[in-house]
Amino acid sequence: MESSPENFESLQKLLRLKRYEQPHPRYFNDFSSRVLARIEVGEARAASHWWERFGIDLRPVLTVGAGAVACVSLFFSVAAAPESENPQAMALGISHPPIAAAAGGAASQDNFVQAAGQGMVAANSTNPVFNAAGTMMLDPWRARVMPASYQIR
Amino acid sequence: MERSPVKKTEPPPQPAPRPEAPAPPEDAQFVNAARQGDMYAYDQLIRKYQERIYATVYHMTSNHEDANDLAQETFIKAYSALKSFKGDSSFYTWIYRIAVNKTINFLKQRRNKISLSLNDLDFNIENDPELVAFVSDKTPRRDAALAELQEKLNAGMQKLSDVHRMVVTLHDVQGLSHEEIANIMDCNVGTVRSRLFYARQQMQAYLSDYLK
Numbered sequence: 001m002e003s004s005p006e007n008f009e010s011l012q013k014l015l016r017l018k019r020y021e022q023p024h025p026r027y028f029n030d031f032s033s034r035v036l037a038r039i040e041v042g043e044a045r046a047a048s049h050w051w052e053r054f055g056i057d058l059r060p061v062l063t064v065g066a067g068a069v070a071c072v073s074l075f076f077s078v079a080a081a082p083e084s085e086n087p088q089a090m091a092l093g094i095s096h097p098p099i100a101a102a103a104g105g106a107a108s109q110d111n112f113v114q115a116a117g118q119g120m121v122a123a124n125s126t127n128p129v130f131n132a133a134g135t136m137m138l139d140p141w142r143a144r145v146m147p148a149s150y151q152i153r
Numbered sequence: 154m155e156r157s158p159v160k161k162t163e164p165p166p167q168p169a170p171r172p173e174a175p176a177p178p179e180d181a182q183f184v185n186a187a188r189q190g191d192m193y194a195y196d197q198l199i200r201k202y203q204e205r206i207y208a209t210v211y212h213m214t215s216n217h218e219d220a221n222d223l224a225q226e227t228f229i230k231a232y233s234a235l236k237s238f239k240g241d242s243s244f245y246t247w248i249y250r251i252a253v254n255k256t257i258n259f260l261k262q263r264r265n266k267i268s269l270s271l272n273d274l275d276f277n278i279e280n281d282p283e284l285v286a287f288v289s290d291k292t293p294r295r296d297a298a299l300a301e302l303q304e305k306l307n308a309g310m311q312k313l314s315d316v317h318r319m320v321v322t323l324h325d326v327q328g329l330s331h332e333e334i335a336n337i338m339d340c341n342v343g344t345v346r347s348r349l350f351y352a353r354q355q356m357q358a359y360l361s362d363y364l365k
Contacts, residue, residue: 031203
């Protein structure tokens with residue numbers, strides 16, 4: 001193989017052919033516009049939150065998380081609510097405050113029934129006392145087994 | 154490989170201007186303005202150097218689509234790094250260096266996955282008697298012969314290592330001096346000369362049929 005300067009000169013002439021390889025005539029018309037558009041997109045992305053740069057959309061996660069926190073808060077607030085300390089009411093399985101007060105004041109089931117008869121509460125099989133203020137729905141942990149009916153002497 | 158026959162277009166090919174020349178004063182002004190976020194100024198810089206950067210990357214990859222991506226990424230990278238540009242060299246040399254590094258990194262990843270996507274030959278090649286002489290003696294079908302020669306030439310270029318191809322591209326195709334290439338490739342002039350000699354030997358052996 002020859003490598004004389006003359007032959008390199010011939011090779012260099014041949015390599016000049018590559019200068020004639022040109023892209024489409026209008027290729028460079030909007031080249032800078034494309035570059036600048038990509039720069040602006042990059043800057044907008046850099047200005048956003050770091051996780052959005054990786055294409056992560058946290059909005060659904062945040063929504064679900066907020067809902068879960070709300071549910072857990074409700075659960076613990078309900079579970080930690082103080083039970084009624086009135087032993088009479090406890091004995092009777094009454095948790096509704098007016099009823100408990102009435103029960104405590106009467107100090108006996110008979111008195112409670114009497115109080116009920118006086119219109120303070122309406123306790124009977126068709127109108128259970130725990131249904132009066134919707135307690136069952138909001139406070140399931142305080143639900144107690146209630147007498148279905150009372151003997152009235 | 155994609156290619157098409159010789160096309161009729163206007164712009165005659167020009168060797169790249171010498172990057173060692175002092176940067177025109179407007180370059181420094183545009184660079185300073187672009188640093189402040191002036192996109193118009195950066196647009197002017199892109200328009201000024203887009204052909205040369207694209208051509209360098211294209212001759213290294215022999216693939217228009219890759220050259221398009223890499224040339225754009227070069228200008229994007231340069232914009233993001235403008236604040237670190239100290240002006241020790243001209244903006245052209247600096248952005249050339251970015252293009253060279255980006256292209257060599259790309260080629261390392263692309264290893265063994267070479268696919269040519271050549272640009273068309275400019276019509277003005279008909280006005281280059283020395284080039285036409287390469288094919289006119291071989292066949293009357295000049296366009297086809299030129300296209301074949303173009304493919305052979307690019308295939309030969311792709312057989313060179315990245316650094317050898319870069320030296321041939323910058324010197325024999327782009328017309329840069331040894332000193333300029335040494336500056337861009339961050340090596341000494343002797344290395345450039347030896348790489349150029351070796352690369353030419355390789356090319357000459359591969360293209361021997363056309364050089365007889």
